[in-house]
Amino acid sequence: MASVGVDSEVTRIMLAVNESSIKGYPHASISSKSAFEWTLNKIIRSNTSGFKLLFLHVQVPDEDGFDDVDSIYASPEDFKNLNRKDKINGSHLLEYFVNRSHDLGVACEAWVKKGDPKEVICHEVKRVQPDLLVVGCRGLGPFQRVFVGTVSEFCVKHCECPVVSIKRSAEETPHDPVDD
Amino acid sequence: MASVGVDSEVTRIMLAVNESSIKGYPHASISSKSAFEWTLNKIIRSNTSGFKLLFLHVQVPDEDGFDDVDSIYASPEDFKNLNRKDKINGSHLLEYFVNRSHDLGVACEAWVKKGDPKEVICHEVKRVQPDLLVVGCRGLGPFQRVFVGTVSEFCVKHCECPVVSIKRSAEETPHDPVDD
Numbered sequence: 001m002a003s004v005g006v007d008s009e010v011t012r013i014m015l016a017v018n019e020s021s022i023k024g025y026p027h028a029s030i031s032s033k034s035a036f037e038w039t040l041n042k043i044i045r046s047n048t049s050g051f052k053l054l055f056l057h058v059q060v061p062d063e064d065g066f067d068d069v070d071s072i073y074a075s076p077e078d079f080k081n082l083n084r085k086d087k088i089n090g091s092h093l094l095e096y097f098v099n100r101s102h103d104l105g106v107a108c109e110a111w112v113k114k115g116d117p118k119e120v121i122c123h124e125v126k127r128v129q130p131d132l133l134v135v136g137c138r139g140l141g142p143f144q145r146v147f148v149g150t151v152s153e154f155c156v157k158h159c160e161c162p163v164v165s166i167k168r169s170a171e172e173t174p175h176d177p178v179d180d
Numbered sequence: 181m182a183s184v185g186v187d188s189e190v191t192r193i194m195l196a197v198n199e200s201s202i203k204g205y206p207h208a209s210i211s212s213k214s215a216f217e218w219t220l221n222k223i224i225r226s227n228t229s230g231f232k233l234l235f236l237h238v239q240v241p242d243e244d245g246f247d248d249v250d251s252i253y254a255s256p257e258d259f260k261n262l263n264r265k266d267k268i269n270g271s272h273l274l275e276y277f278v279n280r281s282h283d284l285g286v287a288c289e290a291w292v293k294k295g296d297p298k299e300v301i302c303h304e305v306k307r308v309q310p311d312l313l314v315v316g317c318r319g320l321g322p323f324q325r326v327f328v329g330t331v332s333e334f335c336v337k338h339c340e341c342p343v344v345s346i347k348r349s350a351e352e353t354p355h356d357p358v359d360d
Contacts, residue, residue, distance in 0.1 A: 042312065045191065046227065046230065047227040131222045162347075166342055
């Protein structure tokens with residue numbers, strides 16, 4: 001019987017992960033987690049040594065440098081704190097995915113970039129050249145999409161590698177489907 | 181160490197395959213073969229028992245019932261022959277994928293449907309509910325796409341399952357990139 005890619009290098013799957021948009025919930029978004037679980041259960045399965053996961057978290061710089069009401073009277077020190085907080089949140093997010101991958105025995109790498117998520121993801125795909133990019137999406141209808149834009153649609157169109165976008169299931173969708 | 185989906189059912193990947201558009205070449209299109217090879221090498225890898233491939237070939241009925249110049253003077257008998265020929269071509273196409281899967285030890289099923297490929301693929305996804313749909317695409321630029329339309333774009337937008345569209349590599353692209 002012929003063998004399928006047994007000797008080839010591992011399949012490198014990039015996962016773009018983001019924070020939940022739910023106020024006061026500094027964890028990975030529902031759709032990021034769905035995309036991760038889908039990749040584990042449907043693609044990697046028991047073949048943990050055949051894959052490497054590349055987690056990219058893109059932090060969006062706040063337009064005004066503040067992200068809550070306390071920051072209105074910000075000093076340079078507050079900016080430093082904000083930046084440190086941002087970094088902590090980003091690392092915390094990646095820590096979740098890295099820890100789970102490690103527990104399952106799947107090799108991984110994770111890093112944070114700042115900027116516009118859709119642009120940064122495409123740029124990182126070009127640089128890192130994964131075999132597949134997996135992005136979560138909220139599965140919004142066309143009306144809602146007009147207002148919120150979707151990173152996944154942009155990536156499907158513009159990234160220079162195969163892209164699969166994983167919708168949240170109906171039972172995971174929060175009361176306000178724009179939340180994630 | 182935790183296990184990743186070891187006990188779960190196999191991952192069912194649907195592959196939409198079509199005939200080459202190159203005149204007198206009654207074989208699978210370049211992009212169908214690329215999508216198949218990508219699935220074997222990057223997803224299934226050595227885990228041949230973890231996956232099942234579902235090959236769907238959608239035959240487009242000719243607008244006028246003819247597909248070459250000899251058919252201009254068609255009798256009902258010629259229509260029968262055309263239909264039989266169509267069926268033979270469809271089966272021949274599927275035979276290629278089924279034989280290769282069998283040689284590699286990957287379980288598969290294959291079937292032919294008639295109709296508009298994009299509509300039929302979405303309909304079959306709804307009926308069969310695969311975990312992933314893989315479609316090949318020619319990787320045409322926006323200008324060429326206006327004239328030829330692309331099945332893959334439609335599937336990414338409308339199919340009710342995760343979809344990944346695999347572009348032909350530059351070295352596989354024929355002289356006329358609209359050919360496949």
